[in-house]
Amino acid sequence: MVILGRVLETGTVQRQAATRGNVVQFKSVGLRYGSGPEVLQDIAFTLPAGSFHFLTGLSGAGKSSLLRLMYLAQRPTRGRVLLFEKDTADLARGQMPALRRRIGVVFQEFRLLDHLSALDNVALPLRVAGVSETDVQRYVPELLTWVGLADQLHAKPHTLSGGQKQRVAIARAVIGRPDLLLADEPTGNVDDQMAMRLLYLFEELNKLGTTVVIATHNEALVTRFRHPRLIIDHGQVSQVAPL
Amino acid sequence: MIGRRSDLPLAKDSTGRFLPLLVALMVFLSAVAVAGVIVLEGMIHRWDRDVAGTLTVQVTPAAGNPAESARLTDERVNAAIAVLQATPGVASSRALPKDELLALLQPWLGSMELLRDLPLPRLVDVTLDQRAHVDVDALALKVGAVPGASLDDHRVWLSRLIAMSRTIEWLAMGALALISAVTSATVIYATRTGMEVHREVIDVLHLVGAQDDYVARQFADRAFTLGLRGGALGLALAIPAFVAVSQAGRRLEGGFVPDLSLPVYGWALVMALPLVAAFLAMMTARITVHGTLSRLP
Ligand SMILES: Nc1ncnc2c1ncn2[C@@H]1O[C@H](COP(=O)(O)OP(=O)(O)OP(=O)(O)O)[C@@H](O)[C@H]1O
Ligand SMILES: [Mg+2]
Numbered sequence: 001m002v003i004l005g006r007v008l009e010t011g012t013v014q015r016q017a018a019t020r021g022n023v024v025q026f027k028s029v030g031l032r033y034g035s036g037p038e039v040l041q042d043i044a045f046t047l048p049a050g051s052f053h054f055l056t057g058l059s060g061a062g063k064s065s066l067l068r069l070m071y072l073a074q075r076p077t078r079g080r081v082l083l084f085e086k087d088t089a090d091l092a093r094g095q096m097p098a099l100r101r102r103i104g105v106v107f108q109e110f111r112l113l114d115h116l117s118a119l120d121n122v123a124l125p126l127r128v129a130g131v132s133e134t135d136v137q138r139y140v141p142e143l144l145t146w147v148g149l150a151d152q153l154h155a156k157p158h159t160l161s162g163g164q165k166q167r168v169a170i171a172r173a174v175i176g177r178p179d180l181l182l183a184d185e186p187t188g189n190v191d192d193q194m195a196m197r198l199l200y201l202f203e204e205l206n207k208l209g210t211t212v213v214i215a216t217h218n219e220a221l222v223t224r225f226r227h228p229r230l231i232i233d234h235g236q237v238s239q240v241a242p243l
Numbered sequence: 244m245i246g247r248r249s250d251l252p253l254a255k256d257s258t259g260r261f262l263p264l265l266v267a268l269m270v271f272l273s274a275v276a277v278a279g280v281i282v283l284e285g286m287i288h289r290w291d292r293d294v295a296g297t298l299t300v301q302v303t304p305a306a307g308n309p310a311e312s313a314r315l316t317d318e319r320v321n322a323a324i325a326v327l328q329a330t331p332g333v334a335s336s337r338a339l340p341k342d343e344l345l346a347l348l349q350p351w352l353g354s355m356e357l358l359r360d361l362p363l364p365r366l367v368d369v370t371l372d373q374r375a376h377v378d379v380d381a382l383a384l385k386v387g388a389v390p391g392a393s394l395d396d397h398r399v400w401l402s403r404l405i406a407m408s409r410t411i412e413w414l415a416m417g418a419l420a421l422i423s424a425v426t427s428a429t430v431i432y433a434t435r436t437g438m439e440v441h442r443e444v445i446d447v448l449h450l451v452g453a454q455d456d457y458v459a460r461q462f463a464d465r466a467f468t469l470g471l472r473g474g475a476l477g478l479a480l481a482i483p484a485f486v487a488v489s490q491a492g493r494r495l496e497g498g499f500v501p502d503l504s505l506p507v508y509g510w511a512l513v514m515a516l517p518l519v520a521a522f523l524a525m526m527t528a529r530i531t532v533h534g535t536l537s538r539l540p
Binding site for chain 1: 248250252255443444446447448449450451452453454455457537
């Protein structure tokens with residue numbers, strides 16, 4: 001596991017061989033929940049390594065659903081989803097953890113563990129990967145300080161504001177310096193200044209080689225940071241060049 | 244294992260609350276069963292040695308005038324010997340000559356002359372083959388069919404006692420197996436319930452890249468802690484019980500109940516029971532988590 005803090009500290013950009021090529025590939029993917037209508041239909045797109053995309057669309061268009069397919073919380077009802085050029089349908093259960101450690105996710109509803117402190121929440125991806133406690137205690141506070149939570153290291157999520165929780169969730173997603181970062185409305189609860197700061201963090205990660213997808217309603221961000229877009233409309237996804 | 248950090252808030256769960264009590268009961272009963280079996284085995288071993296070696300058949304004298312009686316009694320003795328020799332596992336059988344018998348009785352009854360014409364019961368010494376297992380009960384029946392003959396009933400009774408002790412041993416083992424099964428079932432239930440309650444936490448752990456075993460270990464650690472706690476309680480209850488029993492045994496000393504105290508290896512075994520129980524709970528929890536997770540989509 002490569003820890004974000006360590007990389008930022010040394011300033012060396014180490015693109016891993018595995019992150020060349022296509023990180024995400026959808027081939028005529030369809031998704032329906034239960035017996036409902038298809039939320040996503042015939043989705044086909046490719047995200048090359050090192051790319052940065054905004055994912056936009058109306059509320060209920062299927063942004064979170066699309067991201068869930070990418071972080072393997074949901075299986076497509078038809079079509080194929082490839083991650084790092086491997087068909088996810090062929091993955092054995094035992095291969096999932098290694099793959100998931102390469103993917104950082106900021107969930108729309110945060111999904112922080114209520115009984116753990118901010119520090120322990122952010123430390124989770126490192127601890128499940130067996131990173132030493134020395135490194136955990138060194139880099140986790142550093143990152144939390146960077147996102148403005150130096151005073152809240154030991155606070156439990158229920159004592160934090162929405163924006164503070166969001167920053168903990170972001171720190172947890174990026175601490176392992178993932179190859180693929182998926183963020184669902186990561187700036188929905190913070191002021192514009194913090195939103196810019198967080199976007200800057202994602203850009204830094206992107207420069208280090210991480211492929212980034214950010215679902216957002218925030219048009220200001222989309223116009224300010226000139227990245228290509230994935231637009232979902234009526235179950236279809238189109239890839240659009242920067243504005 | 245006890246101080247290891249946990250990402251699941253299992254310590255606050257109520258699902259495992261009864262587990263320590265059940266493990267305590269299990270360890271207490273196991274301790275009693277183990278100690279009981281060891282003590283019984285010791286007794287049986289001693290008794291078995293007595294019974295295995297030799298048996299005695301007693302033949303009461305037949306009625307009638309002295310000559311007639313002596314002749315008939317001799318016939319009975321011969322019939323009994325015939326039965327014995329036809330029995331597999333009987334190495335030899337020998338009627339004690341009347342002179343030997345009289346010599347045995349002389350210290351108590353005095354003059355040999357007086358005794359010579361008395362109708363005395365006759366004894367047959369039976370030596371058993373040490374390797375063969377002789378069904379003493381069945382032999383007693385066969386010998387009993389000869390008029391006036393009977394197998395020494397102290398030994399018959401002893402062999403029944405041994406049989407009963409064996410039955411008690413099996414019962415103890417059976418009870419132990421049953422309690423272990425119930426305890427395992429409780430661990431399985433508590434673990435499954437815990438997994439249901441903490442489903443969201445487990446989901447998140449998986450999403451950040453945890454292996455199934457990372458989750459399983461946390462449940463296993465918890466089960467180990469609860470099991471050890473219960474085991475210690477069970478042992479704490481068992482030890483005073485042993486002391487009481489062995490003191491009661493000491494008061495009976497000289498009687499036929501042999502030493503009731505536990506040998507050193509018995510104590511070691513009993514002391515290890517809480518650990519064994521905790522280990523059992525731990526493995527059960529771990530296997531349960533793996534089984535449940537592997538059935539998830
Ligand atoms: N678990 C589910 N079961 C059934 N239907 C679902 C489920 N999750 C989402 N949907 C449906 O799928 C559609 C897309 O939902 P999704 O959450 O992906 O939208 P979204 O673009 O993320 O919306 P928002 O911008 O409000 O977050 C919606 O119509 C929603 O009702
Ligand atoms: Mg959404």
